[in-house]
Amino acid sequence: MTGSADSGEGRLPARRPVTLRDVAEAAGVSVATASKALNDQGRMTAETRTRIREVARRLGFRPNGLAQSLLRRRSFTVGLLTNDTYGRFSLPVMAGISEALVDAGVSVFLCNVEDDPRLGQLHVEAMLEKRVDGIIASGKRLDRHLPVTLAGLGVPIIYAFTEPDPGSIAFVSDDAQGARLAVEHFVALGRRRIAHVTGPESFMVVHQRAAAWRAVLAEHGLGVPDGFYMSGRWSERFGHEAVAQLFGGPGEKPDAIFCGNDQLARGVVDALRERGLAVPDDVGVIGFDNWEIVAAETRPPLTSVDMNLSALGREAGLTLLSLVDGKAVEPGIRKLPCRLVVRQSCGRPPDG
Structure with a gap:
């Protein structure tokens, strides 16, 4: 057979x-x-x-990746820890990190620790067992620690868009500078009665952005009428409520509203339309975060401050590579500038 x-x-x-x-x-x-x-x-x-x-x-x-790792005593992997379960901030940060690392042949090992210290510790131990070359910690807000300590791990640590440990290296967005961009843009457009609607005052960025708003108005000789500052939830509903208070009673009415995030701004735009006020002809609106799925789909499309999180992640990734290569990097917090993405919601200058 x-x-x-x-x-x-x-x-x-x-x-x-x-x-x-x-x-x-x-x-x-x-x-x-x-x-x-x-x-x-x-x-x-x-x-x-x-x-x-x-x-x-x-x-x-x-x-042979294993042979290279043994030769260079490196795993060519980097751990990324985050508690941003929604991914709104961590995903663009991770995109920037990956962009920085891919050319160096380094892979990213992503772990979501949520807000669970035990889960965070398990993920850190898993990263160390895999002999990652370093760890980047990123979060859902700038002023909160991840629920796990990263001190004394024996590998380089970089913080990106989260509160760092003392004496560490961190990259954050310059929220005050971003707020200045928005308010100065309104002033350049000829707006003079600029209100500010923002999130809970338990957030550090709320105070930073509000201080910048007040400072720009003062520099241009513009006052802050009673009721022109409103702090509440990060939600479209609070944007509606803010407009009801700003336009529902007696007193001066704003011709521009600077919002602490894009969800608030979208609620503001909808509420203004319901009152028969045109955006931007009657009232200009600027948001913060440049969350594409909200800003681009708002009608009219929303001008918004972009925190450049992808660039922030790229800088964090490149800095971690420098540390892994044995280069000295000065500890401290690096504030990266924001940019203003101009769409139709803020209007044109008086001369057109």
């Missing part, structure tokens, strides 16, 4: 993995030279290094 099941007839031979020796032979160099070229080490001309890498790419050479 021929053609038995285990005779191997009709099967394609398994393709042998391309080795470093194959690359060296095809490039006409020694194995040592090929290794140095592919690992960006040793002295050789740029032309030789490029030629060897091109040969490796053409042959489909895949370096």
Whole structure:
């Protein structure tokens, strides 16, 4: 009987993995030279290094990740801890981190610790068991610690968009500068009665943004009428309620409203429309966060302050790579500037 099941007839031979020796032979160099070229080490001309890498790419050479890890005493993985279960802030931060790390061949190991200290500790222990090269901690707000301590772990730690431990390295958005952008834009548009509707005063950013709002108004000789500052929930409903109070009674009415987030701003825009007030002709509106699914879909589309979280994550990732490579980095908090994304909700200057 021929053609038995285990005779191997009709099967394609398994393709042998391309080795470093194959690359060296095809490039006409020694194995040592090929290794140095592919690992960006040793002295050789740029032309030789490029030629060897091109040969490796053409042959489909895949370096042995485990061998590289043992050689460099690195795992080429980074842990990312967050308690932002919704992902509104952590996802753009992570996108920036990944962008910074991918070119260095480093993968991100994401763990959501929610607000559970026990879960946080389990995830940290798992990261250390996997011998991550470092950890980046990110959160759902700037002024709250993650529910786990990261001190004394023996690996580099970077904080991004969360409250850091003393003496650590952290990247946060400059909320006061972002608020200034919004209010100064209103002033440049000729608005003079600028109200501020924001979130709970238990948030540090609420105080920072409100202080910047007041400071810009004072610098331009503009007062703050009674009732022009309103603090409440981060919700569209509170935006509705704020408009009812701002326009429902006697006294001066605002011609512009700077909101502490985009949900508030969307509620404000809807409530103004219900009162027969046109946005931006009668009242201009600017939000904060530039949450695309809210800002771009508001009618009219919402001008908003963008915290540049992707850029923040990228800076955090690059800094962690520097620490992993043994470079000295000065501890402290780095405040990264925001930018204003202008859409239709704030109006045009008086001259058009």
